[in-house]
Amino acid sequence: MSQPFKDAIAICKAILRNGYDAYVVNAQLQKELLDGRETEIDIACEPDYEELGKLFPSLERSNEEGVVATMREGGALIRFYHTDTEESSHPEHTLARITPRMLRVLEEQGKMPPALSCPFIAHTGDVYEGFEDFSKGKVQLRGIPDETLRRNYLLVIRAMRFAANFDLPIEPNSWMAIIRAASRVLDYVRISDIMDEWRKVEAECMWKFVQLLFDSQVLHGLLPEVAALSRVRQQRNDEGAEETVLDHTLECVRHYPEGEYNYDWLGTFAMLFHDVGKLYTAEYFDGKWNFYQHHRVGAKVTRKLLRRLHFSPEDVEQVCHLVRHHMRFHFMLTDRGIRRFKSLDEYPRLIEMARADLEARSGSYTYFNHNMKYLERAETPEQMLEPLLNGNEIMEFTNLHPGPQVGMLRDALLKAQVAGEVTSVPEAVDYVREYKAKNFG
Structure with a gap:
């Protein structure tokens, strides 16, 4: 091994000893590319320019594509690139095998194989990295969509978040890449990162986001119990029309933020699970689907699902409470019944859930209005x-x-x-x- 490569390895070890990753990019190829040229060695590493400067005082900034900094060591020019630190990238993209500088040399020597025509060097960027400008009126992945997603599968969730919040369509080729990548999202993306994106979805836009999760089949892997509601049918209202429970659920999620709780993310999220128990309680009898005790069963299922999504214990209890009691306001309550209802935690949210359910069904407000009037009487002492x-x-x-x-x-x-x-x-x-x-x- 020549001295310049020994020096480069020593530099990598110095970086590793300080708690960062570093390696020489494709050492064998770099050695073959020298061919009498000035010795130039490319290193991929984790720290940024400021951190590298603390380790190597002779470091200099660089304007070259993807290059964090340069440094001369033992007569060789060392270039530092960012290594891939994305938790949600494909394994093949974790290790950079070529850099823009190496690509240029290959082109000059006429040795560039097709597989190396699109090198990827990781670098830090903002939340919109990987996307074309939204001024085009659509959400579009930059470059070749499939390759862009392989570098960071979290962009699948982020693209749907942008589409929902900004009310923009997803560009067709980007959408097909998302569908093809759906099965890999849960393989490489952490649940905590998915939920971090989900919590940035506006409450009034959540129904669109969940619809996109379902259409892309990401929901089938993330929450199969909710996705399965698309195969459970129910009577929509007294007129006898049928609908799937998932369609009804999405309508409820859409209508919930239209009332006083238009910024209530957690209440809107709870609406997504309010009928999940129907998957387990569905019973066809006398020409009609019945779902007895679906609210109680649904609360138990919701607890399991929220733990899977790494929700805090406090949020788990709150959402399960809303699912457990969401049917209370659907019946015509007596004075005693309305007082018991009003003693429940979060009863205003339960009222909004009942209203959203009625809006989704185009149902009758007779019982709802009756209960609202009795709610005023609940202020009067019981005696x-x-x-x-x-x-x-x-x-x-x-x-x-x-x-x-x-x-x-x-x-x-x-x-x-x-x-x-x-x-x-x-x-x-x-x-x-x-x-x-x-x-x-």
Whole structure:
């Protein structure tokens, strides 16, 4: 081994000893390319210019393509390039085998094979790296889409995030590359990185993002239980039309942020799981699909899925709570029922979930409006919601016979109690007698 390469290896070891990765790029090819030329050696390393400068004082900045810095050592010109540090790149792209400088020499010597026509040297960049300018009105991967994704499969998720948030279509060739790469996303991309991208999706755009995850089949690998809802059918509303549970779920996710909680990311995310239990509870009987206890089963399934997605324990409990109780507001509640509902944590979110569900179904608001009116009554102390005298006692003190007059008198007594005009049983007896004399003779 010649001295320049020994020096280059010594430089790599110095970088390694300081906690960074470094290696000589394709040493055999570099040796063959010398051919009487000035000795030039390319090194791929992890640290940036500032960190390298602390290790090698003679370092100089460079304007060459992909070159972080240059340095002369023992008569050889050393070029430093960034090595690939992306956790989500294909294994073949982890090790750079050619640099732009080596490519130029190969072209001059007429030795460039087709496989080396598109070298990749990793370098740090912003979040839009790998994408064409969005001024074109679409989300498009830069260069050859398949090769761009092989360098960083996280771009699959990021492309769909941009498409959802900016309401832009994905360029056809880029979309096909995304579909082809879908099976590799979970192979090479960390769940925490996927969720970091997902949390940057606006609440009102989440339904588009999830639809893209499903269409690209990324959702099938990430959350197969949710994707499987596309094969579960249900009755949409009383008119009898059918829909898939996934279509209904996406509609719910779309409608949830339209109310007061338009920035509620976690509530919108919970809407995605509210019917996941239907996959396990579906039962066809008497010409109709039934999903008894799907909210309870769904909460248990959701807990498993959120742990898979590395959610914090606090968020897991909150989302599971919303899934568990999302059916509470769908039934016509009594005074006691509405008070029990209002005692639940996050009950305003549960109301929004019920509203989104109705919007998605184009359903009737009869029960919903009834419950909203009773919700106002829940502010009244419970003892004020029952009259001090029951029907039998009212008939005893007023000598009335069973009939509508007793009910009218009972309602009047209750209103007087709420208004504070009647506060005790003796006052109630006097009130019903006076009311009967005044209104019924």
